[in-house]
Amino acid sequence: MTMNATPPITTGTIHHLVPFARHLGVTFSTIDPDRVVAHLSSESGDFATIGGGVHGGALMALADIAAAVVAVLASGDPTAAPATMQSSTNFLRPVVGAATAEARITRAGRSTVVDVELTDPAGELCALVRQIVTVRPTAQQ
Amino acid sequence: MTMNATPPITTGTIHHLVPFARHLGVTFSTIDPDRVVAHLSSESGDFATIGGGVHGGALMALADIAAAVVAVLASGDPTAAPATMQSSTNFLRPVVGAATAEARITRAGRSTVVDVELTDPAGELCALVRQIVTVRPTAQQ
Amino acid sequence: MTMNATPPITTGTIHHLVPFARHLGVTFSTIDPDRVVAHLSSESGDFATIGGGVHGGALMALADIAAAVVAVLASGDPTAAPATMQSSTNFLRPVVGAATAEARITRAGRSTVVDVELTDPAGELCALVRQIVTVRPTAQQ
Amino acid sequence: MTMNATPPITTGTIHHLVPFARHLGVTFSTIDPDRVVAHLSSESGDFATIGGGVHGGALMALADIAAAVVAVLASGDPTAAPATMQSSTNFLRPVVGAATAEARITRAGRSTVVDVELTDPAGELCALVRQIVTVRPTAQQ
Numbered sequence: 001m002t003m004n005a006t007p008p009i010t011t012g013t014i015h016h017l018v019p020f021a022r023h024l025g026v027t028f029s030t031i032d033p034d035r036v037v038a039h040l041s042s043e044s045g046d047f048a049t050i051g052g053g054v055h056g057g058a059l060m061a062l063a064d065i066a067a068a069v070v071a072v073l074a075s076g077d078p079t080a081a082p083a084t085m086q087s088s089t090n091f092l093r094p095v096v097g098a099a100t101a102e103a104r105i106t107r108a109g110r111s112t113v114v115d116v117e118l119t120d121p122a123g124e125l126c127a128l129v130r131q132i133v134t135v136r137p138t139a140q141q
Numbered sequence: 142m143t144m145n146a147t148p149p150i151t152t153g154t155i156h157h158l159v160p161f162a163r164h165l166g167v168t169f170s171t172i173d174p175d176r177v178v179a180h181l182s183s184e185s186g187d188f189a190t191i192g193g194g195v196h197g198g199a200l201m202a203l204a205d206i207a208a209a210v211v212a213v214l215a216s217g218d219p220t221a222a223p224a225t226m227q228s229s230t231n232f233l234r235p236v237v238g239a240a241t242a243e244a245r246i247t248r249a250g251r252s253t254v255v256d257v258e259l260t261d262p263a264g265e266l267c268a269l270v271r272q273i274v275t276v277r278p279t280a281q282q
Numbered sequence: 283m284t285m286n287a288t289p290p291i292t293t294g295t296i297h298h299l300v301p302f303a304r305h306l307g308v309t310f311s312t313i314d315p316d317r318v319v320a321h322l323s324s325e326s327g328d329f330a331t332i333g334g335g336v337h338g339g340a341l342m343a344l345a346d347i348a349a350a351v352v353a354v355l356a357s358g359d360p361t362a363a364p365a366t367m368q369s370s371t372n373f374l375r376p377v378v379g380a381a382t383a384e385a386r387i388t389r390a391g392r393s394t395v396v397d398v399e400l401t402d403p404a405g406e407l408c409a410l411v412r413q414i415v416t417v418r419p420t421a422q423q
Numbered sequence: 424m425t426m427n428a429t430p431p432i433t434t435g436t437i438h439h440l441v442p443f444a445r446h447l448g449v450t451f452s453t454i455d456p457d458r459v460v461a462h463l464s465s466e467s468g469d470f471a472t473i474g475g476g477v478h479g480g481a482l483m484a485l486a487d488i489a490a491a492v493v494a495v496l497a498s499g500d501p502t503a504a505p506a507t508m509q510s511s512t513n514f515l516r517p518v519v520g521a522a523t524a525e526a527r528i529t530r531a532g533r534s535t536v537v538d539v540e541l542t543d544p545a546g547e548l549c550a551l552v553r554q555i556v557t558v559r560p561t562a563q564q
Contacts, residue, residue, distance in 0.1 A: 020196035023187040046164040055161035056225045057205040061198025084197045086368055088229045088511050125530060227509055229370050248407060266389060302478035305469040328446040337443035338507045339487040343480025366479045370511045
């Protein structure tokens with residue numbers, strides 16, 4: 001793996017490749033091969049559901065985006081294409097305000113297992129997501 | 142249950158109550174107590190992921206929105222507030238073009254089980270979602 | 283598919299191939315390519331948990347056994363070997379007495395989606411299981 | 424919480440309370456409030472499936488047993504009754520030989536989230552299980 005030979009992955013790169021991440025305005029504070037931290041702003045109110053918390057669908061989308069990035073980086077091929085095969089979420093409490101998703105590799109491999117913790121602005125754990133992501137070289141698609 | 146005493150639930154009602162559904166432009170062609178069909182337009186390209194299909198996060202959000210509506214209607218109290226407790230998705234193939242989510246009640250009760258089929262414009266099954274949704278009277282929240 | 287050329291699959295065949303099914307004494311009342319119904323006796327009390335109901339682990343095992351059989355039959359190759367990749371269970375109420383698992387194909391394919399309903403002697407739905415099963419020709423293993 | 428006032432939980436205690444654990448011959452090498460390690464012997468061959476590995480149903484049962492014990496201990500009331508609400512398993516590779524399940528509390532609370540790792544005799548990770556377990560005082564049942 002020669003990460004030095006490829007430009008680093010940034011929020012801009014991800015927005016370019018994944019229009020839905022750009023559409024949601026997802027930003028990233030950590031983009032490492034074993035840990036990706038992604039954020040959803042709460043300013044617009046666009047992500048709200050009944051009651052004012054962040055919609056569960058927005059949270060699952062945020063988690064899926066973070067999980068895909070960490071799975072690609074963990075594969076060692078930053079140009080590879082991720083595909084989520086399975087996603088399972090347990091919602092524990094509402095997120096009120098900006099949501100943060102921290103994705104970590106639980107098990108690398110052909111089917112990568114990624115665990116994501118969703119937290120609220122106080123750092124409280126609000127949801128747990130487990131995803132199975134396959135990562136394939138772009139040329140093979 | 143006096144469904145006649147309350148105005149019918151429409152796409153407009155849902156957009157008013159659930160800003161994220163409005164933000165995604167989700168529309169509904171069927172809103173019944175045992176079946177809700179929701180749609181995500183493909184015109185803008187905003188929901189795309191790498192490769193051009195609809196982002197898995199957008200699909201899970203669409204399914205979650207449809208599941209919540211059918212769970213509320215099945216509860217007999219159209220003013221009740223839904224909360225998704227658990228969501229599990231199996232992705233079978235990419236959705237290219239407009240996505241449709243058909244949500245049905247698998248088992249009503251305090252914890253309602255809702256199954257959602259996500260299909261592409263050709264009607265091909267692309268993902269299966271199972272959600273556990275609790276529905277509480279608004280006053281109790 | 284030449285089902286006529288191979289002997290039918292029976293409880294005895296399954297017990298021979300799957301020692302754990304024999305160990306649990308699982309029996310089958312329906313063994314069809316789209317539907318398998320399996321039973322767990324309640325006579326011995328060996329499957330009980332705290333409170334006297336059937337242990338969740340025994341229920342998941344029963345469901346897994348039924349799901350594997352229907353996935354193999356649906357593949358058209360009754361000598362193929364099934365492998366469960368993912369299993370998700372929602373427990374709705376305890377099973378008191380003999381448990382029944384009814385497994386049906388939700389989507390055939392390389393990764394077959396099987397849904398299983400677990401019921402109690404009164405026919406009440408007690409748990410829902412969704413499994414992803416891959417089926418491979420025995421020679422390829 | 425007066426753990427000193429109650430006798431320690433042992434393999435014998437669990438076999439007494441949970442007949443299915445006794446039936447499977449599950450043993451425990453660690454029984455702590457944040458971590459329980461349970462074992463399934465491979466000597467009898469009773470737990471085998473096609474191909475000779477341990478049946479997925481036996482693995483899920485082992486994980487469920489370990490998860491319930493750790494959830495009860497984490498609740499601080501060793502006489503409380505656990506009920507698994509949801510169980511999700513990803514199978515990564517077959518277990519050949521004796522299986523070990525290590526259950527840890529991921530999030531304590533009314534609905535406790537327990538993560539279980541299933542490993543083979545070489546310590547290889549073979550399956551991941553996430554369970555949602557509710558724990559209620561026995562008197563309330």
